[in-house]
Amino acid sequence: MVALSKVALVSTVALLGWAYQATRPPAPAILGAPGGLPITSPRVRLKDGRHLAYMEAGVHKENARYKVIFVHGFASTKETGFPVSQVLVEELRIYMVFLDRAGYGDSDANPRRCLKSDATDVEELADALRLGDKFYVVGCSMGGYVAWSCLNYIPHRLAGVALVVPAVNYWWPLPDDVRRIAYGKLDARDQRTFWIAHHAPWLFHAWLTQKWLPVSPIIRGERGAFTAMDWEILTELRRKQRESGQVDPAKTTQQGTYESLCRDATTLFGTWEFDPTEVKNPFPDGEGVVSIWQGYKDRIVQVEIQRYVARKLPWVRYHEHPEAGHLLPDMDGVGDEIVRELLLGGAPPGSQLQSEPRQDQDG
16 A cells, blocks of 8 residues: 555656646747757847748839738748739739748747737838838738737728638637537537637647647648648648748747747637627728638638628628638639739629628528
8 A cells, every 4th residue: 555655646746747847838949049040031120129020022012002911820931921813913013021920930939929919010010111001911810810909909000901711719709509509510629629728728738749639630730620622722732832942841830839839729719808799890981891701611710600700790791602611712713802802892703702601501
């Protein structure tokens, strides 16, 4: 009995020691330090001393008619870009800026990162690059929560906003039936992971990095998190990225998973400082467009929540593709549709996207 008690005591102490170490956030890798990670992107200095990395594309800023900031998604960087054709860029004279969000790529980590700080990062980048009083924002997937933050915190700076397959929070103030249906469609491993991100964010890094229990297929980017069409598009995108050498997957989390992936999940699934369904229309006189673009078959972002939010905000243009999944913007021509409507205010003739959801499956 004494021997068993000693074993139990040692095991308990070891478990507590592991838990203590596992829940302590690791320090981020320091960019630009001697012998450390090199900085390979242009950056702007923010008011709090951090640096934000960016990449320019499209026409020269001085010749541009429209200036658009693109916000990347989860486990991504500015190099991922957005599918806008050169024909459209030149036709409309679009200047494009892609940024690394805090903790991703060459942008410094933000220990105080929150919904508001992500919005002010966008605003400070625009000011540093002298984009003018107003600019356009496109937030894709996880970058969608940054777009919501911009609508809430800096609406006076916006000329238009497109939320493309924007990530949703299952703990927003939602009707019980909407939450139940949407959350119930998730894989049990996704449910468990998102629950931890919301209820125990201090444990999330340990959960994401442990090897004993299965973690979210969505966060892992596993095959089952995508539709067959999504996977085909994603496979082709990855092939092109490998051949071009322009996208380095290692840069996504080079400062550590805690400052990139973990902060993303805990910010998105945490308790929000505002309710997106109560965001005010920044364009009451119709001088700009706010749109949501969603794939009906998306397995990563549930359509029921997207529809509910769109109904609560009648001034938002809601587009839903009946066959698309999460790779909706990468379908042929859809990226151009999104940008064209954002800048010009009207969807082009022959658009594949529906402005109303499918009635036969509408929850």
